Amino acid sequence: MIRSRRTRWVGSALAVVGVTALVAGCSANETSAAPDRDLTIVLASEPVSLDPCDTQDAANAQVLRANVLESLTRIDAETGEVVPLLAESWESSDDNRTWTFDLKEGVEFHDGEPFDAAAAAASIDRVLNTDIGCGNGTTDQFPYEVSIEVVDEQTLQLTSAEPDGIFPLRMTYIDLASPATPTDAKTEDPIGTGPFTVGEVVQGQSITLEPFDAYWGEQPEATGVTYVYRTEPTVRASMIATGEADLAVPIAAADATDDDRTREYSDNRVFFLRTQTNKPPFNDPRVREAVHYAIDRETITGALMERSGLPYDQIVAPTVNGYIDDFEGPSFDPDRAAQLLAEAAADGVAVDTTVELVTRPDLFPGSDEVMQSIAQNLQDAGFSIQFRSLDTDAWLQLLRKPFPAEQVPNILAISHDNISGDASFTYPKYVASSGTNSTLENADIDALIAEAETKSGDERAALFQQASRLLYEEDFAIVPVALQTKLLKLAPGIEYEPNGLTGVELRIGDISFTG
């Protein structure tokens, strides 16, 4: 063998690299164990905006809400009720139009500004009335105009243009920021009242939170939090195993363990399919009904959505007031589906038109397999299906109005969460014919929804339920598939009990250290 100089160089170079790597690796492992009370949380994606008025987006909210920012009211995860936060109490006028909030005293923003009615008013006004494109103040959350009045230092009065039974619930969506927040542009630096301030932000890499010593409430156990992002579910789960992270959310079912380190939580999320009622062949309700019977929800959720989905036949979770108790939707019956298609075909409906089954790769972990399974079900029933997995933007084009005129008839996969407990955050958008994501054109359902919005309590619920019944038993435009749960993983020594809000509000205050 030629003992050439080159070989010797290569050999020693490799050895040097190798040894350095091992040494660095060993020391890296030691130093990477963070000081006891600092948390590292690994998420799937980076927040898109740190502005306080953009927290309707789950990625932004998970980092900011309850940690950096707080709102007047909040939803209690256990009971689902609206409870006080920065507002100590409130009362409404008889017509449910004017709401008066008594604000907490002695609260300060991170920049030292006092929290009072004027500050709250400025913040609410910024969300609702400026045109910087705040996500928190859209017609989804606030369908009616709101006027704001500062009564005195600790009292704020808000008047809605229409009677609104769930106004305090809507106020959970508005995070309050310091009056110093610019009103003509979005900000990168959210200044709220929460127990943490935003420290270092490294674009694409991490966000660090530092404790706020003058917090009015109970300081969380953690003395600092760093959020990092990993798009691969396997990598997120691996980081728990190596000790690089204390909490990984969400993780895929394939990485779930059977011990208590894996926790499940529900964010009232339902996975359903939306057909187009205005394009043949879906303009015939029998064809839409056939889709319901064609899908084998039991097998699909059992095999592919272990611990993350249950077969479901409504579009809202049981905690939402549009839910109908003991309702039984269509079960898996491919013969009936084929029969319905045959009936429609006999009447001249072109049931063999190629239909696109549209989904996104990141709809939920494992969604691709579920959708392929559904495609198979539909094909077995007699549909002609073309599978299309689109990136988020392309999928959004098909999701919202205005729909592209030349699109082929499609069935769109949607995963929608409603943690508010009220159907008005789902139905007007997806079911009413004026809804931005709705393909329905059903006047009866529209009337019921409109009426329900003006009522409250049981009356409201009853009306929503009637609308639901029409949707499930007569219209068939939306095909529910599964009620979803999500999974997260905890490192040893960390204790956190997730709840229905974890997906949009991961309270560091709820995380404790046991070791």
Next chain:
Amino acid sequence: MWTFLRRRLVTSAVSLVGVIVVVFFLARLTGSPASLYLPESATQEQIDEFNRINGLDQPLLVQFWDFLVGAVRLDFGASIWQRRPALEAALDALPPTLALAGIALALSLIIALALGAIAAVYRFRLPDRVITVVTLTISSIPDFWFALVGILIFAVQMGLVPTSGYATPAAWILPTATVMLAPVGVLTQVVRGSMIDALGAGYVQNARARGFDKTRLVLRHAMRNASLPIVSVAGDRAAGMVNGSIIVGSVFAFPGIGVLIMGAVLNRDFAVIQASVFVVGVGVILVNIVVDALYAVIDPRVRVSAGKAK
């Protein structure tokens, strides 16, 4: 030398402009960002306002002109995705990619030169067969599979390296190895092939027959002539590291310009796409100029003929 350089810069500027023009139109083919950045129930007015603020409501040619005017001043606009100047985002993402590419390419070259030379000298005998099979196998492994398996074995099971990130030197090992997979195989084969050619050339046979030391022949004479194809393939690989960094960036959360471009494409951030491609384009041009200069250094005939007009 200077005429060569000057001419190259001018023509490279032309191709850079070409790239930017093509990318400008290509990016806009992918869709429009409004739906991604506005909440679901945004009204048409809000969509129009968004487009107006970001200059997307103008006719395409007007947008193009504005863009060109800005590009000349190196102003590529603001990123709607990251809310900072697009060029700043691109320049921030460049150093990790350069470092990763540099280290990976250097290591790959060293390994390829060593193994390729051995394989050429011992061609068709056992060392050659082993080297060929091993290096080709390595370069045929899907990079994301290797990355994920690497994490599972070396990070999770053995705890030698962190799973991801880029903060510590140890975190660079798996990403570098992943990026090296393909170049090692290709370069070894190219080195081997052109070394075989060079060793087979008449003057080399001649020298061997006259008793010249084989090692010196390999290193000093054959290597030099063999290096033309090596240089061209290495140059191609260097310029292509951007793509290699996308997988690495995606799995290991390793920052870089490849992953920035991917994020910009998915987020329909045209400004960052354009700025990043510009930065990459400048890099590729520099690499090409270096490659061409190396050709001229290695092979005097190229130097002469490069000056010839036809």
Next chain:
Amino acid sequence: MAIDSTGARAVLLPEPTRRRTGAALTFARFRRSPGALLSVGWLALLTLVAIIVPPFIETEANRQDLGLRLLPPFQPEHGLAYILGADSLGRPELLQLIMGTRTSLLVAVLSVAIAACIGFGIGLVSGYFGGWVDEVLMRIADVMHTIPSLLLALAVLYVLEPSIFNLVIVLAITRIPVYLRTARAQALELRERVFVESSRSIGAGDWRIITTDLAPMVLPTIRTVAMLEVASILLAAAGLSFLGIGLQRPDVDWGMMVADGRAYLTSAWWVTVWPGLIIVLTALAANLFSNWLRAAEDPAQSAQFIRPPRRRKVRA
């Protein structure tokens, strides 16, 4: 030049084997080389399977059966189709691999062929003519090279449909510069050689020189690069599938199978290992065969095919 055993008449003996029986000689060498036989055998087998088998098994290959999800391999009771196990939707791995063979080979061969032809042709022209022709063509190559393949892939596969044809176009366009640069470099070097001068001096036109003199000399390098590129293309397609912008079901290729199975690396190794293995073996076969072909056709390397006489141990 053959050197006969006496050595004395070395210079005068003509070269018998190569000149008389070019192709036949190559074939004879082929039969004697196990590496080449195996490689070509594998590639031929794949091609045959890709052409003949798919129509017969297509429905069976795509049939999902959640009851057989992630079935482990080597369980004969489920039949031959499931001998390599089943994937995450219960489809038989073996049949999926066969369907994937057709797609992967088609994509790889077409992409490489298109890119190689275009790159080779333009590179020769560019290198031979030099001057402004060279400059312009190289700039165009620079443009093609710099455009990120991902952007091109997204634009093409989004605006048009993610079909096999469009995937081939995308992959081909992004790989043209490799061949172009290699061919150009060799052409630059070769055009100064004596044999080109001599062709020119007997009145051969430029195009004739390019096609008759230069092309055959550059072809082996291009062929080597092309064979190496087969692996590149297979992996590039896999990478696109991993990122979510490759082919869509029911089209399936090996790379997509690896990408789809990545959630099951530890729990069901067979879902990613079989397609990964076939990618590696195919790329290896292509490269080994290319190496061998080069050696067999190059007189400078023909020495390897002469079996040296066995040395008999001399007993004292």
